Every structure is written in C-alpha cells, then in structure tokens.
Amino acid sequence: MGAITLKVNGKQVTVDAAPRTLLVELLREPLQLTGTHVGCDTSQCGSCTVLVDGRSIKACTMLAVEAAGTEVTTIEGLAQGGRLHPMQEAFQSCHGLQCGFCTPGMILSAVDCLKQNPTADERDVREWLEGNICRCTGYHNIVKAVLSCRDRMAQSKEG
Amino acid sequence: MSTTTTPTPKGPLGQPLVRREDRRFITGQGRYTDDIVLPGMTHAAIVRSPHAHARILSIDTTAARQAPGVIAIFTGQDVAADKVGGLPCGWLVKNKDGSNMVEPPHPILVADRARHVGDQVALVVAETRAQARAALSLIAVEYEPLPAVASLAAARAAGAAQVWDQAPGNVCYDWHLGDPTATEQALKAAHQIVEIDVYHNRLIPNAIEPRSAIGQYESGTDSYTLYTSSQNPHLIRLLLGAFVLGLPEHRLRVVAPDVGGGFGSKIFHYAEEALVVWAARKVGRPIKWTAERSESFMSDAHGRDVHMRARLGVDKDGRFLGLHVQSQANLGAYLSTFASSVPTYLSATLMAGCYTTPAIYVEVKSIFTHTVPVDAYRGAGRPEAAYLLERLVDKAANALGMDRLEIRRKNFITQFPYKTPVALEYDSGDYHATLDMALAAVDYAGFPARREASQARGKLRGIGFSTYVEACGIAPSAVAGALGARAGLYESATVRMHPTGSVTVFTGTHSHGQGHETTFAQLVAEQLGVPVDSVEVVHGDTARIPFGMGTYGSRSLAVGGSAIVKATDKIIAKGKKIAAHLLEAAEADIEFKNGAFTVVGTNRQKTIGEVAFTAYVPHNYPIDKVEPGLEESAFYDPKNFTFPAGCHAIEVEIDPETGVVTLENVVAADDVGTIINPLIVDGQMHGGLAQGIGQALFEEAQYDESGQLLTGSYLNYGMPRAADFPFFKVGNHVTACTHNPLGAKGVGEVGAIGVPPAVINAVLDALAPLGVRDISMPATPEKIWRAIQDAKAKAQH
Numbered sequence: 001m002g003a004i005t006l007k008v009n010g011k012q013v014t015v016d017a018a019p020r021t022l023l024v025e026l027l028r029e030p031l032q033l034t035g036t037h038v039g040c041d042t043s044q045c046g047s048c049t050v051l052v053d054g055r056s057i058k059a060c061t062m063l064a065v066e067a068a069g070t071e072v073t074t075i076e077g078l079a080q081g082g083r084l085h086p087m088q089e090a091f092q093s094c095h096g097l098q099c100g101f102c103t104p105g106m107i108l109s110a111v112d113c114l115k116q117n118p119t120a121d122e123r124d125v126r127e128w129l130e131g132n133i134c135r136c137t138g139y140h141n142i143v144k145a146v147l148s149c150r151d152r153m154a155q156s157k158e159g
Numbered sequence: 160m161s162t163t164t165t166p167t168p169k170g171p172l173g174q175p176l177v178r179r180e181d182r183r184f185i186t187g188q189g190r191y192t193d194d195i196v197l198p199g200m201t202h203a204a205i206v207r208s209p210h211a212h213a214r215i216l217s218i219d220t221t222a223a224r225q226a227p228g229v230i231a232i233f234t235g236q237d238v239a240a241d242k243v244g245g246l247p248c249g250w251l252v253k254n255k256d257g258s259n260m261v262e263p264p265h266p267i268l269v270a271d272r273a274r275h276v277g278d279q280v281a282l283v284v285a286e287t288r289a290q291a292r293a294a295l296s297l298i299a300v301e302y303e304p305l306p307a308v309a310s311l312a313a314a315r316a317a318g319a320a321q322v323w324d325q326a327p328g329n330v331c332y333d334w335h336l337g338d339p340t341a342t343e344q345a346l347k348a349a350h351q352i353v354e355i356d357v358y359h360n361r362l363i364p365n366a367i368e369p370r371s372a373i374g375q376y377e378s379g380t381d382s383y384t385l386y387t388s389s390q391n392p393h394l395i396r397l398l399l400g401a402f403v404l405g406l407p408e409h410r411l412r413v414v415a416p417d418v419g420g421g422f423g424s425k426i427f428h429y430a431e432e433a434l435v436v437w438a439a440r441k442v443g444r445p446i447k448w449t450a451e452r453s454e455s456f457m458s459d460a461h462g463r464d465v466h467m468r469a470r471l472g473v474d475k476d477g478r479f480l481g482l483h484v485q486s487q488a489n490l491g492a493y494l495s496t497f498a499s500s501v502p503t504y505l506s507a508t509l510m511a512g513c514y515t516t517p518a519i520y521v522e523v524k525s526i527f528t529h530t531v532p533v534d535a536y537r538g539a540g541r542p543e544a545a546y547l548l549e550r551l552v553d554k555a556a557n558a559l560g561m562d563r564l565e566i567r568r569k570n571f572i573t574q575f576p577y578k579t580p581v582a583l584e585y586d587s588g589d590y591h592a593t594l595d596m597a598l599a600a601v602d603y604a605g606f607p608a609r610r611e612a613s614q615a616r617g618k619l620r621g622i623g624f625s626t627y628v629e630a631c632g633i634a635p636s637a638v639a640g641a642l643g644a645r646a647g648l649y650e651s652a653t654v655r656m657h658p659t660g661s662v663t664v665f666t667g668t669h670s671h672g673q674g675h676e677t678t679f680a681q682l683v684a685e686q687l688g689v690p691v692d693s694v695e696v697v698h699g700d701t702a703r704i705p706f707g708m709g710t711y712g713s714r715s716l717a718v719g720g721s722a723i724v725k726a727t728d729k730i731i732a733k734g735k736k737i738a739a740h741l742l743e744a745a746e747a748d749i750e751f752k753n754g755a756f757t758v759v760g761t762n763r764q765k766t767i768g769e770v771a772f773t774a775y776v777p778h779n780y781p782i783d784k785v786e787p788g789l790e791e792s793a794f795y796d797p798k799n800f801t802f803p804a805g806c807h808a809i810e811v812e813i814d815p816e817t818g819v820v821t822l823e824n825v826v827a828a829d830d831v832g833t834i835i836n837p838l839i840v841d842g843q844m845h846g847g848l849a850q851g852i853g854q855a856l857f858e859e860a861q862y863d864e865s866g867q868l869l870t871g872s873y874l875n876y877g878m879p880r881a882a883d884f885p886f887f888k889v890g891n892h893v894t895a896c897t898h899n900p901l902g903a904k905g906v907g908e909v910g911a912i913g914v915p916p917a918v919i920n921a922v923l924d925a926l927a928p929l930g931v932r933d934i935s936m937p938a939t940p941e942k943i944w945r946a947i948q949d950a951k952a953k954a955q956h
Contacts, residue, residue, distance in 0.1 A: 044872070
C-alpha cells in the first residue's frame, strides 16, 4: 500500500492504495464516488470516463498512482455551486439518457469533445463518442444533446 | 416527420416533459446495485467452466482457502448437500402428442458436470473484490472434457453429443400451432409457393450495467434481503423463495434499485442471486457479486438463435393463401426462466403478421446445446416472426413480379377485431396509415433520383420496408396459464394520497430506463387533477410495493398504467362519498373534474386536497359509511394482448468495393397506442431501432465447434457505436387499444421487432442489380463483399 495524493472535484485527498489499484477503483471504493461506473473489462465502454487535468480519460485504463498529483473531475464534481454544467442540462432537456449507466462517462467525454472542438458537427460528435457505448438511446438524443450544448455555449460566448 | 397525429394535449397526458429521474443520473447520484455498500459486506467471485462440456472430477480448494482475505469457498457439493433447489422454468410447453417438455435440472452451482463455457462451478467469498478474484486462480478444478454441441446443426446431427440424457436428439419439445390440414390444402391450391430459409442470429443483450447482486441475512429477525439488478423483483422473490431456497416470502425482501438497462436479460432468475443469499447466511455477512463484462458475455441469457424454413402459398394476384413454418430454436444448455415460451407463444402466434393469410401452421422444435441459455431479448420471438414474414413477402413480390408495397397492401388486415389462424385476436390498427406515413417520411418518390445519384458515384443504393405487427402485455392470466405459463400476468398499483394532497404511487412494474417515474406521475396527475410535481412514483422494492410482475414485453403502461388508472378510479369514487358529505349533497350529484369534486350544476366544490385532508383528519366525516384514509390498490389483468404495429423504412448505400453499408435513412412510423410522454416514446423507438439495426448489420454471438465463445468481449462482439447511425426519423399514428382504459399498446420493443427485415430488404434491394438474392444477418461488410464477388463470378459463367 502507498499513499496517493490527488485533487478530486476540487478537494485534496490522500488515499492508501495498493499499486495495482485502478483510478476507477480508487474513486468508487475508498472515495465512494459511485457516479463513475464500470461497464466492461476491456476499456471499451467508456462508462468510467472522468476528466484528469481537464482531459477525458477512461479511469479503468489508469492506475491510481498515475493520477497522483493530478486534478480529477468526476460526474459528482461537474456541477458548480449547485448549478448544472450546460452538458448536464442538455442531456436532460434532450432526453439523452435512459437507464443512466453510461451517462456520467458520456457527459464527461462530451464535455471534453466540445473543449477540444467547440464547433464540432454531428459527424465529429459521433466519431468522438466511439469510445462510449450506450445500449438504450441509439445515440440519437445523446448527439442532439451535445450539439445543443455546443450551440448554447457558442451563444453565451457571443452574448 | 410530425411526431404524432393526435392533437396537442391540454393536461399533463401527452406532454413531452423532461424526465425527473435524470437529475440523479446526470449528477452521479444514481444508485445501482454495485454502488451499495452494507456494513461488514464481503465480496464474491465465481469459478466458471472453461469447457463447453466436461465432467468435474475434483475440486481442490486448499490453496485458495489459505489465500489472503478468503472467507469461504462453496462448490456444487455444498449446494447439493444443503438440498438447494434448481432454477425453475416459468413456462411449460407441451409436445405435439400432449406430453410435457423435458425440464432438466438447473443447479446454482454444478456438482458433477459443466454444460457451457461460463457454467458456475464454485463460489469464493473474500474480504475484498480483488481478493475474491485473485483466489479464483488458486482453485484447482480437474475436468474431463467431453464432446460438445454448440449449434443447432451440430446438436441435431446423427450421433451428436447429448446435453441431457433425458432429451434424446437434444430435443426439449416438439410443439405446433395452427391447422396443418387446412394449410397443406391451401398450399396445394396455390398458384405459386415461395420458400425461404432464415437464421435469426444469436445476440448478447449487453445492458451496460453488468448484473450485480447483494445477499444479506439478518439473524436477529431471521430475514433475508437481496439487492439485484432485476427487471422484476417480485418474480425473483417468488422463484428464489418458493423454488430455490425454500424461504418464506414474508422474510425475503428483494430490492431492484436503479438498474442500468435490461432488454429482457434481467427478467430472469439467475444462479448468482440465489448464491449470494444462500451463502450470506453461511458466512454471516452480506455478500456482493458483480459480473465482470466477460462474465456477462458467458452468463447473461442470450437472445434469438432460431432457424426457420417457411413456405408461403400465393394466388396469381398476390393474395396469401397459406403459410407453413418450421422452426428450430437453440435454448442453450439449461432452460432459462421464460426460454420455452419465446419460440412458441411469443413467436409462432405472430405468424399472421399484418396479413389475412387464412391458413397457418407452425412447428417448433427447441433444442439443447452446450451454450449459454437463450431467453427473451428485446422483442422476444416477435422479431423472428416479423423477420421471416417481411423477408418472405418481399420474396413473394419478386416471384410474382409485383410491387412489394402493393402485395403488402393487398393482404393487409383492415377489419378489426381480427382473429388470426394462430390464436390471437387483433383489436385495432391501421396498417395503411403507418405505411403511408413511412413512405412520406422516407421520401419514397425521390428515391429513384437518389439511387441514380449513388450510381453515378459508383455506389449501390437500396430501400427496404417492413410492415410488422407485434403483441405486448402478454395476457390474460387465465389464458396464458392454460397455455403453460406458471405466473400471473396482471399488474398492481397502490395510489396513496397524503393528507396535504400530494400523492405516492407504488407500482409493480420496474423502470430501468423507461422513465416510469415521469410517465406514471403524468398519468396520475391527469387522473387526479394534481400537479405532476406532487406525485412521486415508487418501484423496485418488495417491501414497499404491492406484488407486481415487473417490466418486460412492453407491458408497463398498457398493464401497469391500467392498474394505476383503476386505483385512481377507486380514489375518486371514495373521494365522491367524502365530498358528498362535506357538500351536503347526494353522492350521485357529485362530479369529479380537474382535481375538484363539484355538486353538478353549482359552483360548490371541494378540491381533492381538501378531501384528502378530511380523510386523514376525519372530524367532520361520514365515518359510518366510509373508512378514514385515502389509499387504494388495484390489480389489472388485461383481457387481451395489445398489438402495436407500423412500418419501418430503411435506405442504405453500399460501397461495392468494400461491402460497407451506410444508413442513409432510418424511418419508423408506428402505432403504439395512446402516448403519455412523446419524448420518452421517441427515445424508446431510437433505442429499439439501434438494437434492431445492430442485429441486422453488426451483432452476432459466435461459438466455435468446441463450444468456446468467440465473441466474449466488446473487442469482438459488434456493439453498435455512435458513428454507426444517422439521426432517426420516428413518428406515430395512434389507434387506441380498445380493451384497456388508457388505449395504450406499448413501445419498448417495436424498434427491435420491425427494423431488421427492413434493413436486410434494403441491402438486398441495393444488391439486386448484381443478382444477389439472399444475405444473412448480420450483413457485415465481409459478407456483403463476398456475396458481391460470388454474384460476379456467377455472372461470368
């Protein structure tokens, strides 16, 4: 075991973890941030996606020790001061989720998508989301949600 | 395409309200089974057979017992010694001769023989998940591998290995439906016979939340709790309590909290649910088991895997005269909970489709193989019927040189009710209307120009249709019981008005993505005239809700919603008595509208909130006539199935150099009956379409000859991704169901049922100029490319 210090959702934490502990295990178990989900064991489904230093990453592909010294944002930390992130709002208003299991990873991946490419079009969004599997929505309303968030963010910049 | 052909509603019914459940899911506050941590909780992992068929010679657990954190190890011997029952099958199908199907045992841990890769051999309980998993490799199981049969063909071959000694030829049952004599006569009299041979590919449901279960035993109260990712907690309680562990139901609580998708695969009672409850008592601590995805692939019930041959007799004008279907269904190694009903009562009964075919005869042989059990998966039997018929109808049009839409229209059922020759009575529908709607949405008139444009770019373009009907809300209980169902098929609801006028609804259905918390709140708000926000919906906990059958077969609104309507009707009836007293009027003179009880013809009224308050504070109250309180329960047993129907139209472009299919147009025009929330209905359509397209183009569970699962992860199973789809065009034409109070039919499965044949018909339409006449699902680029090469080679000879 060894102590790992990192910032999670704006809060500095120090956790004892075995070297083989994955970041997703660290988040779900000692930190009890169960909004980050595990949907597969081959790094394909993207349910465990979180932001590490602002970039989306599958938390099942990263050892907890690799995350030492970084700043991790999970779905629990995306809303700021009780205000939902525009991507969270867009997922709700566009009915971009059904069972909700892929949703946290999907939202965080989408946040990074627009950060990298604020003018992403439908094709860009669909290709970006290749690493996140959803079985409920046919992706239709997820893509709508990301595009609607893009438009809203563009408007608020202009305004 | 316009979303619906009904007028815009005024009340909450029919409004596209955003879902209230979303708030918790988008903020990470959802609570799935694996998120739950109980004090003192331990973790389980399961040793699974690496062989499709093997004798278990010995199990040495010595080393594993010494491993760090290991608390206990259980094998099939322990389960047998405790006389734990096997997992039961919920539907008894009879053979043609009236004898019963073969029902082999289905132990929760196998003792002497493993019958599929993934069969559960031993259970390890340890302090942590990692320790439990690490101990798996220290358990030495000595297997003697035996010959295996992994496919329908292998299981039926002469001298094939036997899955069960009591099932010669690996046949579970040999069943039939319809009139063989009338059908044979109709085929003899036909102008032409059109034949088809189709295979419905084997699919893995793949809900994104892997299955999970926590068992807890409390010695102080001698009671058990099971948290499980289930679509129907009461059914699990009944099966687990009465059949497997012999526990009294009043001491067994089953909670299905947030569940991350089901699609049928979480209907069934699984061994792991029984194991964690049984072992929790042994170790005296709660036990959690959560599947790794690779375990899901080899232990969740699979879907489809049915081979069908059919002959359709047509007259020279294209009228269907008779249909004979012979089907073989792969059930896997054991009978999963509803496996036996899927190829029979859920499939053969739909062989009339939308058409007036007067004589139909269906024969179904279900077969055991050394593979994972196969059971209901989104659509369950009905996609097989729709696929067979809609491929066959296109083939018939080709054979007669007729237009494929004309042949459909000519045979459409237009008079309702309509009694089919395969046991169902359709109550309502308008098949021409949904076909017209789809043609408009897909711009059929513009298709020839689009095809030419594709051609000019060296691409092949095709369009395909399917006009399907399906059956939802399986019922009534008495009829299903007479046909072999071992469960009731009603639904329950309790509506509790609180003293301050807010409402809690307890439903026996279960929501795992369908949005019942929103839809049912809209329904109750409409019924009782209260704000949607003052209605809470509770589901998924046998300690809170009335005995209910859960959610499957697109039944929740048609059956569960009807139970809610019955319960609110009782609330209103009781409220009238109370209001009559308060208003000093005769009960017959009280009418209820918009949340208020009014003396007819006056403005004297009491709101439902005032009536509720009086019911709980009964100071001025007709106590000799009415009990205090305002809470009513209802059970609703439907009179019939409901029959959603519609037309799906698919337009594809194929690159002949690579065989890659691009979906250019995905259109679904459906009649799902009354719609409570169009936003949610559209979402259900999208999801169903994606899974149906997945079956048609990408997905197939494959075993090698020895019974090894070749598609055991997302690396090699074709899960559809975002870039595989365009936006879908979905719309509704509503004809109301005539026999339930809502007029609802069901929407959960229609996408997965209707679309696969439309996709394949479109692919074949695109390939027709090259002479390709058939292709099997999934129509992968490789398969299409090979079909093109074969056709070219043929053309050169």
